[in-house]
Amino acid sequence: xxxxxxxxxxxxxxxxxxxxxxxxxxxxxxxxxxxxxxxxxxxxxxxxxxxxxxxxxxxxxxxxxxxxxxxxxxxxxxxxxxxxxxxxxxxxxxxxxxxxxxxxxxxxxxxxxxxxxxxxxxxxxxxxxxxxxxxxxxxxxxxxxxxxxxxxxxxxxxxxxxxxxxxxxxxxxxxxxxxxxxxxx
Numbered sequence: 603x604x605x606x607x608x609x610x611x612x613x614x615x616x617x618x619x620x621x622x623x624x625x626x627x628x629x630x631x632x633x634x635x636x637x638x639x640x641x642x643x644x645x646x647x648x649x650x651x652x653x654x655x656x657x658x659x660x661x662x663x664x665x666x667x668x669x670x671x672x673x674x675x676x677x678x679x680x681x682x683x684x685x686x687x688x689x690x691x692x693x694x695x696x697x698x699x700x701x702x703x704x705x706x707x708x709x710x711x712x713x714x715x716x717x718x719x720x721x722x723x724x725x726x727x728x729x730x731x732x733x734x735x736x737x738x739x740x741x742x743x744x745x746x747x748x749x750x751x752x753x754x755x756x757x758x759x760x761x762x763x764x765x766x767x768x769x770x771x772x773x774x775x776x777x778x779x780x781x782x783x784x785x786x787x
Contacts, residue, residue, distance in 0.1 A: 604723050604724075605622065606692075606693070607693075607726050608700075608765060609729060609758065609770060610755050611745060611746050612730065612735035613770045615692045615728060618777060618781060619690050622781060626688050626690070633688050634690070636690070636691045638670060638693040644673060652745070660707045674691075691722075694719075694725070696765065700757035700758045700761065724766065724784070725765040726768050727767045728777065732751035733748065735751055
């Protein structure tokens with residue numbers, strides 16, 4: 603099973619991914635907990651860009667995220683799934699589409715360059731307002747500004763047909779129980 607957690611910065615992805623991985627392991631599943639950008643070479647460069655230490659144009663950024671995803675699939679996700687593991691990933695295709703479309707990159711093009719990627723079995727969109735996001739985050743990445751996050755959130759909500767929307771404003775335990783309930787495990 604391949605499960606993805608999506609949402610704007612500060613929505614609780616890391617917390618929920620860890621809770622979910624721990625819960626799945628406690629219920630007898632082998633789990634790979636992973637994230638994008640990855641810890642690989644491309645992912646490390648992406649983190650430099652996100653921290654403001656390097657700069658590229660939005661299309662190049664989208665291509666880098668997609669290249670990192672291709673490596674992520676080939677080196678981690680597909681092998682884990684082939685071994686029968688459950689994969690829980692923080693961020694995946696929707697992040698690239700929603701964030702880079704907010705930078706005025708063509709959504710159609712973003713979808714096309716990600717067509718190769720395996721579709722998750724479940725994608726959970728943890729929805730919080732940009733105001734809530736700003737309260738939770740330290741503002742250390744280039745995209746962590748309220749007006750930009752408004753655009754990203756609008757993109758996510760417009761694409762909600764591709765995800766199960768979960769209210770991320772609640773206490774972590776409440777959000778987690780909602781996720782588990784939607785998985786039906």
